[in-house]
Amino acid sequence: MIGYILRRFGAAVLVLFAISVLVFLIFFATPGVDPAARIAGKNADPATLEQVRASFGFDQPLPVQYLMMMKHLFVSHDLTSFVNRGTLVIPQIMDAVPVTLSLVVGAAVIWMVLGVAMGTLAGAMRGTLVDPLVMLLGVFGVSLPVYWLGEVVNLVTQKELHDSVFSWVPPLGYVPLSQSPGQWALHLLLPWLTLALLYAGIYARLLRGELIQALNEDYVRTARAKGLSERRILIRHALRCSLIPIVSLFGLDFGALVGGAALLTEVVFGLPGVGKLTYQALQNLDLPVIMGTVLYAAFFVVLANAVVDVLYARLDPRVRRA
Amino acid sequence: MSGVEPIPAVAAPVRPGAGPWRQAATRILRNRSALTAGAGLLLIALVCLLAPVYAGSIAHTDPFVSNISGTTVVGGQEVQVLQQSTEGLGLGVTPIGPTGDPGHYLLGADNQGRDVMARLLYGGRNSLLVGVSSALLCCALATVLGVVAGYFGGWIDAVLSRFFDVIWAFPVYLLAICLSVVLLTSGLHLGPVHIDAGSLALPIVIIALIYVPYVARPLRGQVMALRDKEFLHAAVGLGASDLRIMRREVLPNILPTVVVFLPLMTALNMLTESALSFLSVGVQSPDASWGTIINDGLALLYTRPMITIAAGLFVALTAVALNVFGDGVRDALDPNARLRGGA
Numbered sequence: 001m002i003g004y005i006l007r008r009f010g011a012a013v014l015v016l017f018a019i020s021v022l023v024f025l026i027f028f029a030t031p032g033v034d035p036a037a038r039i040a041g042k043n044a045d046p047a048t049l050e051q052v053r054a055s056f057g058f059d060q061p062l063p064v065q066y067l068m069m070m071k072h073l074f075v076s077h078d079l080t081s082f083v084n085r086g087t088l089v090i091p092q093i094m095d096a097v098p099v100t101l102s103l104v105v106g107a108a109v110i111w112m113v114l115g116v117a118m119g120t121l122a123g124a125m126r127g128t129l130v131d132p133l134v135m136l137l138g139v140f141g142v143s144l145p146v147y148w149l150g151e152v153v154n155l156v157t158q159k160e161l162h163d164s165v166f167s168w169v170p171p172l173g174y175v176p177l178s179q180s181p182g183q184w185a186l187h188l189l190l191p192w193l194t195l196a197l198l199y200a201g202i203y204a205r206l207l208r209g210e211l212i213q214a215l216n217e218d219y220v221r222t223a224r225a226k227g228l229s230e231r232r233i234l235i236r237h238a239l240r241c242s243l244i245p246i247v248s249l250f251g252l253d254f255g256a257l258v259g260g261a262a263l264l265t266e267v268v269f270g271l272p273g274v275g276k277l278t279y280q281a282l283q284n285l286d287l288p289v290i291m292g293t294v295l296y297a298a299f300f301v302v303l304a305n306a307v308v309d310v311l312y313a314r315l316d317p318r319v320r321r322a
Numbered sequence: 323m324s325g326v327e328p329i330p331a332v333a334a335p336v337r338p339g340a341g342p343w344r345q346a347a348t349r350i351l352r353n354r355s356a357l358t359a360g361a362g363l364l365l366i367a368l369v370c371l372l373a374p375v376y377a378g379s380i381a382h383t384d385p386f387v388s389n390i391s392g393t394t395v396v397g398g399q400e401v402q403v404l405q406q407s408t409e410g411l412g413l414g415v416t417p418i419g420p421t422g423d424p425g426h427y428l429l430g431a432d433n434q435g436r437d438v439m440a441r442l443l444y445g446g447r448n449s450l451l452v453g454v455s456s457a458l459l460c461c462a463l464a465t466v467l468g469v470v471a472g473y474f475g476g477w478i479d480a481v482l483s484r485f486f487d488v489i490w491a492f493p494v495y496l497l498a499i500c501l502s503v504v505l506l507t508s509g510l511h512l513g514p515v516h517i518d519a520g521s522l523a524l525p526i527v528i529i530a531l532i533y534v535p536y537v538a539r540p541l542r543g544q545v546m547a548l549r550d551k552e553f554l555h556a557a558v559g560l561g562a563s564d565l566r567i568m569r570r571e572v573l574p575n576i577l578p579t580v581v582v583f584l585p586l587m588t589a590l591n592m593l594t595e596s597a598l599s600f601l602s603v604g605v606q607s608p609d610a611s612w613g614t615i616i617n618d619g620l621a622l623l624y625t626r627p628m629i630t631i632a633a634g635l636f637v638a639l640t641a642v643a644l645n646v647f648g649d650g651v652r653d654a655l656d657p658n659a660r661l662r663g664g665a
Binding site for chain 2: 026144145267297
């Protein structure tokens with residue numbers, strides 16, 4: 001088991017290295033792309049371009065540039081922004097992490113509770129109205145653009161019904177948990193629900209499928225033959241097995257969202273999280289910030305992948321030999 | 323367990339003796355929700371294809387030309403398309419809202435005085451084009467890579483699988499945005515491939531590339547399972563070349579899965595396109611897509627919400643139809659396929 005874990009995390013480190021090289025190549029080695037020209041502006045004269053090249057180190061060979069960037073990022077922790085010179089990248093990301101974590105953790109709690117409850121209900125009450133309703137919500141979950149749903153939510157709660165039903169909704173933005181827990185939750189409530197609604201549908205639908213398959217298994221028939229109650233069979237036998245793929249999917253989704261996949265939700269609701277930071281950096285082509293946020297994002301995705309794999313290997317010994 | 327439809331592990335043959343594709347077609351034709359969704363898709367595609375007819379013969383406008391000082395007729399009265407704002411200091415202008423009259427700005431105008439309904443139809447053509455062609459490109463690339471990796475195994479598989487791992491670990495939107503930001507200014511010049519910045523082909527290629535692992539990974543697994551089958555050993559024994567075995571023995575066996583992926587990937591790619599366009603790194607002006615129209619409507623969200631709402635409804639309806647239709651295709655061809663989530 002320990003050997004498997006070591007191998008798995010070794011592979012994860014290699015993937016992270018490959019991602020950092022890939023991002024670096026995308027921005028520095030794409031044919032026709034000159035980072036100096038971007039920093040200097042559209043109509044910069046050759047002398048200015050040379051100056052920018054020398055001052056940012058673009059005249060060095062690519063591997064040297066890559067190593068310099070990695071050294072600033074991981075060894076001396078003093079990587080600075082290209083656009084706002086003097087702004088350190090790592091503190092910027094660290095400031096944004098709590099916002100993203102607040103958004104994602106809250107949404108995850110809501111969508112897991114909702115998704116598991118709805119999926120179990122739909123699986124247990126096939127043929128009733130609950131079933132098609134969950135299926136429909138599942139289709140919406142994979143079909144509605146989250147940023148559009150967020151805009152419509154904003155329209156209704158900030159404008160159309162703001163004077164009546166939704167007068168309690170605060171303006172868009174973020175209040176730190178340490179400053180005021182009540183305001184923190186109030187500001188995040190609608191972003192949480194928007195993000196959670198789509199995931200809850202996807203999870204409920206997946207769980208329903210797993211549960212129906214599990215209820216057809218031999219061990220459920222055995223449990224019935226032993227005379228157990230339907231409720232006990234559903235919850236203690238069928239649901240336990242059906243939750244394994246859900247939990248592993250949750251690991252991957254959670255990792256991706258913490259890493260910045262909640263970018264659209266953050267942009268729409270004006271939450272200054274990692275996704276929004278990445279988005280702003282991309283708009284200004286602030287390469288060090290992009291490198292920092294993308295590596296941060298990839299770290300969470302790779303970590304989540306590795307943790308899920310190790311958990312799977314713990315549950316199913318056959319995987320360890322693969 | 324009475325009154326509950328059993329979930330078949332393998333779809334029951336509906337017409338014994340018929341080939342698998344014909345059986346699947348029969349199953350789809352009996353699936354009412356898939357048929358409804360398919361009809362809805364055809365309708366949306368048809369309406370979008372007729373965009374020039376709508377703009378030319380019904381709305382009488384060019385949705386790509388600003389009409390800032392133009393006028394139109396509402397209820398028999400001539401009014402400005404861009405009206406002086408009555409809110410705040412009254413300095414800005416607000417475009418005309420929905421009139422309900424197809425000849426005169428059915429869904430109103432955007433902030434350049436262009437007919438929103440006509441733009442939605444033209445934008446739909448681009449959204450559908452990007453969705454469909456990137457899904458085709460993605461599935462084609464993934465099939466080639468998945469078959470090669472799964473069939474040859476060894477170091478070829480190791481290299482390709484690591485490549486999939488790296489793209490897989492990259493949050494898809496971040497990768498798409500990184501590529502778009504770079505390529506949208508310089509265009510793509512890779513060997514014989516030359517794509518101009520601002521070309522529609524750019525989002526198509528980018529979106530196709532980022533989702534290759536999603537399709538290639540499950541295909542690779544299927545091909546690896548096929549390698550131990552007797553008919554494959556038989557083909558090897560007959561002296562067939564690797565290329566022939568891949569083309570004539572392996573490909574027909576995984577093609578149903580590829581077909582199952584197509585409508586679902588089209589929905590996913592269309593949603594990705596709209597998200598990228600919403601972030602203004604997708605379809606570039608003067609071209610429009612549903613995503614760019616949602617983005618255009620944002621500035622007017624609180625005064626003329628119909629622009630954003632209508633464009634988003636088009637995206638959502640098309641994606642729902644594609645997903646429902648795709649589920650029907652999956653049930654007909656390969657009910658056990660695990661396409662969403664995890665795998």
